[in-house]
Amino acid sequence: MDARTALDAVLDPELDEPITDLGFVRSVDVDGGRVTVHLRLPTSFCAPNFAYLMASDAKDVLTALPWTTEVVVLLDDHHDSDLINRGLAADAGYRGTFGHEAEEDLEELRRTFRRKAHQAAMERALTVLVRADEHVDLHAVTLADLPDVPATPALVRRREALGLSLDPSAPVLVDEHGTPFPREEIPLRLRFARSVRISIEGNAHFCRGLLRTRYPESTVEAS
Numbered sequence: 001m002d003a004r005t006a007l008d009a010v011l012d013p014e015l016d017e018p019i020t021d022l023g024f025v026r027s028v029d030v031d032g033g034r035v036t037v038h039l040r041l042p043t044s045f046c047a048p049n050f051a052y053l054m055a056s057d058a059k060d061v062l063t064a065l066p067w068t069t070e071v072v073v074l075l076d077d078h079h080d081s082d083l084i085n086r087g088l089a090a091d092a093g094y095r096g097t098f099g100h101e102a103e104e105d106l107e108e109l110r111r112t113f114r115r116k117a118h119q120a121a122m123e124r125a126l127t128v129l130v131r132a133d134e135h136v137d138l139h140a141v142t143l144a145d146l147p148d149v150p151a152t153p154a155l156v157r158r159r160e161a162l163g164l165s166l167d168p169s170a171p172v173l174v175d176e177h178g179t180p181f182p183r184e185e186i187p188l189r190l191r192f193a194r195s196v197r198i199s200i201e202g203n204a205h206f207c208r209g210l211l212r213t214r215y216p217e218s219t220v221e222a223s
Helices: 003-009 048-063 081-089 093-101 106-132 151-162 183-214
Strands: 025-031 034-039 070-075
Touching: 003 025, 003 034, 003 048, 034 048, 048 070, 048 081, 048 093, 048 106, 070 081, 081 093, 093 106, 106 151, 106 183
Parallel strands: 034 070
Antiparallel strands: 025 034
């Protein structure tokens, strides 16, 4: 696997899209077993914890490749670039990089956004199902009932990230712990999930626009 392909696995935690698709990978330079990656974000004031998470994940996926001997990930043009780049170079970790400013654990932050991604994916998959049959009993829908569309494997991936059941008979409408929603709460839960999905998609579109404005040479388009 080459370095850029490996970076496809790194997601923006808020937008739930690969940093390669979003245009956040500025350059990838390979010299033997040494890989140097430059990342860029839509603005200089993107949240430092998000920026660190993406840069740290990028370093992790590249270090895991069997042929790499040294990995350098650099965040460009961010107000905390120097701090983040020093922390990555020293393998200091999130708390070691930000010290007392690291109010929450990085894994806790990661899980928060995995929950949001799961809600959005669940709403997308069920919307396809409802459009095909508006009388479907959503409370009884299982993974096996979902249509063969891109939204379904996307939901499966989000469930896997949260450690939820992937059994075909598992109910679709569940919380982050795998607990099914009570039937009477389904309309409210779906409205909330829809708002999360719209927020994620809107932010992704906004960030792409900001990136093209900041870096006119960027040719990444909304998918």
